[in-house]
Amino acid sequence: MEKQAIISAQDVNFWYGDFHALRDISLDIEAHTVTAFIGPSGCGKSTFLRLLNRMNDLVDDSRLEGHILIEGEDIYARGVMVDELRKRVGMVFQKPNPFPKTIFENIAYGLRVNGVRDKAFIEQRVEESLKGAALWNEVKDKLRKSAFELSGGQQQRLCIARALAVRPAILLMDEPASALDPISTSKIEELIYELKSEYTIVIVTHNMQQAARVSDRTAFFYLGELVEYGETKKIFLGPEKAQTQNYITGRFG
Numbered sequence: 001m002e003k004q005a006i007i008s009a010q011d012v013n014f015w016y017g018d019f020h021a022l023r024d025i026s027l028d029i030e031a032h033t034v035t036a037f038i039g040p041s042g043c044g045k046s047t048f049l050r051l052l053n054r055m056n057d058l059v060d061d062s063r064l065e066g067h068i069l070i071e072g073e074d075i076y077a078r079g080v081m082v083d084e085l086r087k088r089v090g091m092v093f094q095k096p097n098p099f100p101k102t103i104f105e106n107i108a109y110g111l112r113v114n115g116v117r118d119k120a121f122i123e124q125r126v127e128e129s130l131k132g133a134a135l136w137n138e139v140k141d142k143l144r145k146s147a148f149e150l151s152g153g154q155q156q157r158l159c160i161a162r163a164l165a166v167r168p169a170i171l172l173m174d175e176p177a178s179a180l181d182p183i184s185t186s187k188i189e190e191l192i193y194e195l196k197s198e199y200t201i202v203i204v205t206h207n208m209q210q211a212a213r214v215s216d217r218t219a220f221f222y223l224g225e226l227v228e229y230g231e232t233k234k235i236f237l238g239p240e241k242a243q244t245q246n247y248i249t250g251r252f253g
Contacts, residue, residue, distance in 0.1 A: 005069075006031040006170065006200050007052060012066035014047060016059060021047050025066075025226045027219060031169075034192055034201045036215035036232065038208060039247070043221040045204045049172050052202065053089040054082050071169065087114070090163030094175040096155035098147035098162075103139050106147045106158055110166045125165055132198075133161035134191050153184025160191065164199075171195065173203040177210065189214050208248060212236050220244045 005028035014022040022044045029035050037045035050056045051068060054075060067074050075085055087110075099106050107126040116122060126143070130136040135157040139150070147158055156176060163171060173192070177185040192201055192214045205211050211218050212232060219229040220243075228235060228244045239245050 004031070004072075005029060006071055007202070008067075008069040009048075009051075010067040010069070012048070012051065012064065012068060014051065014056070014065075015063045017061045021224050022051075023224045027226060027229050029200065029202065029217070031200050032196055032198075033216040034196050034203065034214055036211035036218045037202065037204045037221060038206075038211050038218060039221035039227075041206070044224040045219075045221045046174055048221070049174055049202060049204050052170070052172055053086050053091055055091065057082065087166045088168050089170045089172060090166070090168035092156070092159050092163055092171065092173045092176050095179050096152055096159050098150070098155050098158055101147060102144050103147050103150070103158065104143040106162050107165045110162060114166060129161040129165040130158075132164045132195065133157045134187065134194070135161055151184070153180050153187060156180060156184065156188060157191065160188075164195075168199065170200045170202065173201065175204055175206060178206060185210075208236075220247060222247070 007029040009025050009027050012022055012025040013020065025048060037049060039045050047056065051064065052070070056062050056064075064076060068076060070085070070089065073080070099109060101109065104126055107129050108122050111122050111125060127136060130139060135154060138154060142149070147155065150158060160171075160176075177188045180188065189210060192203065195201060203214065215232045217230065218232045218235040220227045220235065222243055228239055228241045235244060236248060239248065
């Protein structure tokens with residue numbers, strides 16, 4: 001019996017003005033997996049990732065055709081509350097972007113915005129989220145300090161904790177380690193591996209070794225098209241398409 005896809009894209013086409021950025025993309029992503037999007041710069045992988053929580057709504061003159069279902073619901077249907085969607089589908093960006101607040105308030109912010117007032121509950125969720133992002137032991141004694149006092153790698157894990165605080169089903173990561181040193185990168189990779197038991201993770205990465213290390217399935221994008229999608233081991237060791245083989249072996253990109 002096939003597992004139910006938590007994310008399902010069906011015949012997705014997307015334009016920025018006259019530029020046809022994504023062409024006929026269809027793919028299903030199962031729950032509790034890590035899916036990596038790879039491909040050269042400008043191939044559409046981040047554009048597609050941002051469609052999954054409607055971040056591209058913020059871009060003027062952009063247009064979508066096709067359907068994207070999350071947990072069976074078309075997220076571009078009329079009446080969908082985008083704020084509610086973004087609670088279910090969290091996002092971590094390329095550069096750490098903590099708020100100019102304390103470490104504690106960075107995590108508590110999303111809860112407060114959603115109307116949570118119970119202090120004990122907020123404290124518990126802050127601790128759980130920091131533990132979930134493997135940061136608690138490093139910051140538990142300085143929760144009232146500014147988030148800007150943390151290192152880059154810690155700030156990125158703080159941003160992951162902030163996304164976890166509102167209990168999303170899905171976590172989107174747009175090159176989450178590209179601005180980090182190797183040690184911080186390996187911590188983020190370990191974290192991704194641990195989090196998939198509770199979350200479905202989709203990661204855009206330029207780093208093919210990273211995709212090979214952390215993901216269960218890999219999608220290779222090229223010039224706005226989905227060239228190949230399958231189990232990571234198969235994509236890296238025995239891809240079906242010559243284009244995929246050429247990209248993975250470094251012949252282009």
